[in-house]
Structure formats: C-alpha cells, structure tokens
Amino acid sequence: MxxxxxxxxxxxxxxxxxxxxxxxxxxxxxxxxxxxxxxxxxxxxxxxxxxxxxxxxxxxxxxxxxxxxxxxxxxxxxxxxxxxxxxxxxxxxxxxxxxxxxxxxxxxxLARAPVINTSVISSWDVLLDYCRTAMNTLPTEQFRLLFLDRKNTLIADEVQQTGTVDHTPLYPREVVKRALALHASAIIMVHNRTCRRPISHSIQ
Known part of the structure; x- marks a missing residue:
C-alpha cells in the first residue's frame, strides 16, 4: 500500500x-x-x-x-x-x-565631544549635560576630576574614586599629584550626588 x-x-x-x-x-x-x-x-x-x-x-x-x-x-x-x-x-x-x-x-x-578642545567655562551647560550623562544614573557614588589647561580647555577627564551607594573617599594628595603630572592649571571636581554644580579649583 x-x-x-x-x-x-x-x-x-x-x-x-x-x-x-x-x-x-x-x-x-x-x-x-x-x-x-x-x-x-x-x-x-x-x-x-x-x-x-x-x-x-x-x-x-x-x-x-x-x-x-x-x-x-x-x-x-x-x-x-x-x-x-x-x-x-x-x-x-x-x-x-x-x-x-x-x-x-x-x-x-557623544555628550563629551562638545566639551573637548573648547573652554569648558564658556560651555558650562554643555559640561553639566555631560556630567549628568556620565554620572547621574550610576548605582554607586563616583568622584570625577576634569583637568584644565591655562585656557580652561579640558585636557583630561578621569574617575578619581568609585565608592559605595552612599560614600566616596577623596584623597587630596592623589588629586594634586595627578594634576601636577598633567600640568593642569585648574581642576573641576564632580560628584554624582552634587553634579548639578561642579566645584572648580585653580591650581596655584
């Protein structure tokens, strides 16, 4: 069949x-x-x-x-x-x-691109947008350092410390050491709990 x-x-x-x-x-x-x-x-x-x-x-x-x-x-x-x-x-x-x-x-x-090779002081809102993009949604606290030259141009952007959900250590000696190594004239210090108003310091 x-x-x-x-x-x-x-x-x-x-x-x-x-x-x-x-x-x-x-x-x-x-x-x-x-x-x-x-x-x-x-x-x-x-x-x-x-x-x-x-x-x-x-x-x-x-x-x-x-x-x-x-x-x-x-x-x-x-x-x-x-x-x-x-x-x-x-x-x-x-x-x-x-x-x-x-x-x-x-x-x-993409957020960092407009900040590179420009005076960050004259592009403050752009800098803030970049900081928020990079840090606002992180699950732990982070301390970021932006190193500037004499023209306030960004020459380095580095995470200095990453901490826990509610604590980030900061070591001033390491900050100064890194700034001197980069020949930076100023530093902007950014913490993701206060990134709406980054703290800027000039190096004397």
Missing amino acids: TADLPLPGLAETPTAPNQAKADHRGHRERLRTRFLEAPEALPDYELLELLLGAAIPQKDTKPLAKALIKRFGSFADVITADAEDLKTVDGVKDVAAATLKVVREAAIR
Missing part, C-alpha cells in the same frame, strides 16, 4: 518551528522599519528588543526585553546597570550585556 501523497498544486503546511522563525523575522523587520521611521515612538522595551536582536539574532528578544524593564525599571536603567547585574536576568549572556553597555558608553562619548 502506497503512502498518501499531497494533492497536486498544494504545498505542504509549514512545520511549527519554521512558521515561528518566519513570524519572528517578519516581526523584527517591521520593528526595524518602525524605528527608522519614528525612533522616538518606540516604547522602552521595543528599543531594548532591537538592541538585543543584534546580540541574539536567532531568538525572539521581546520577552527578554520586557524582563529587563521589569527588573531594572526603564531603558536608561537597563543601559546603566552593571554588566554583572544584567547577567542575573535569565537569557542575558556576555554578548548581550556588552551590547547594552556599548550604548551607555556611546552616549557618554
């Missing part, structure tokens, strides 16, 4: 896995199109979904994106979370964590 054959002209019904893959690809393409047309219209979880899709191309990343939002609170909170904390969420491995952290570093560098 011969096996039944499909009727002529009718294709076989796709298997469930194949159909799922096709639906997944179609969804991601539609999401990408929506982003290119109106990026500001995407909710936080869909923006994360696109990012995670670059790191995990073979997987539907919507559930993972929603899990991250539920765990951390918002897109900004996810991006600024510590890499090890990100990996506590099931499905986030090294590649996904690194992809998310790249976005934060890109934001910091």
Whole structure:
C-alpha cells in the first residue's frame, strides 16, 4: 500500500518551528522599519528588543526585553546597570550585556565631544549635560576630576574614586599629584550626588 501523497498544486503546511522563525523575522523587520521611521515612538522595551536582536539574532528578544524593564525599571536603567547585574536576568549572556553597555558608553562619548578642545567655562551647560550623562544614573557614588589647561580647555577627564551607594573617599594628595603630572592649571571636581554644580579649583 502506497503512502498518501499531497494533492497536486498544494504545498505542504509549514512545520511549527519554521512558521515561528518566519513570524519572528517578519516581526523584527517591521520593528526595524518602525524605528527608522519614528525612533522616538518606540516604547522602552521595543528599543531594548532591537538592541538585543543584534546580540541574539536567532531568538525572539521581546520577552527578554520586557524582563529587563521589569527588573531594572526603564531603558536608561537597563543601559546603566552593571554588566554583572544584567547577567542575573535569565537569557542575558556576555554578548548581550556588552551590547547594552556599548550604548551607555556611546552616549557618554557623544555628550563629551562638545566639551573637548573648547573652554569648558564658556560651555558650562554643555559640561553639566555631560556630567549628568556620565554620572547621574550610576548605582554607586563616583568622584570625577576634569583637568584644565591655562585656557580652561579640558585636557583630561578621569574617575578619581568609585565608592559605595552612599560614600566616596577623596584623597587630596592623589588629586594634586595627578594634576601636577598633567600640568593642569585648574581642576573641576564632580560628584554624582552634587553634579548639578561642579566645584572648580585653580591650581596655584
């Protein structure tokens, strides 16, 4: 007895896995199109979904994106979370964590670009925006030093200390030592609990 054959002209019904893959690809393409047309219209979880899709191309990343939002609170909170904390969420491995952290570093560098090679005193609002971008959402306290030359141009931007959730040590001797090594004429000291008004000191 011969096996039944499909009727002529009718294709076989796709298997469930194949159909799922096709639906997944179609969804991601539609999401990408929506982003290119109106990026500001995407909710936080869909923006994360696109990012995670670059790191995990073979997987539907919507559930993972929603899990991250539920765990951390918002897109900004996810991006600024510590890499090890990100990996506590099931499905986030090294590649996904690194992809998310790249976005934060890109934001910091974009904010810093207008400050480089310009007088920071004459671009105070730009400097404040950069400090907020780099420090406001950090989970622990941080003390950052901005070293300036005689023209108040930024010559170095360094994290002097990273502390706990409510404490950051400051060692004046190390600050002065570093300033002398860089031949800095002034220092702007920024703490993320008070980054609305950075403290500026000239070196005599």
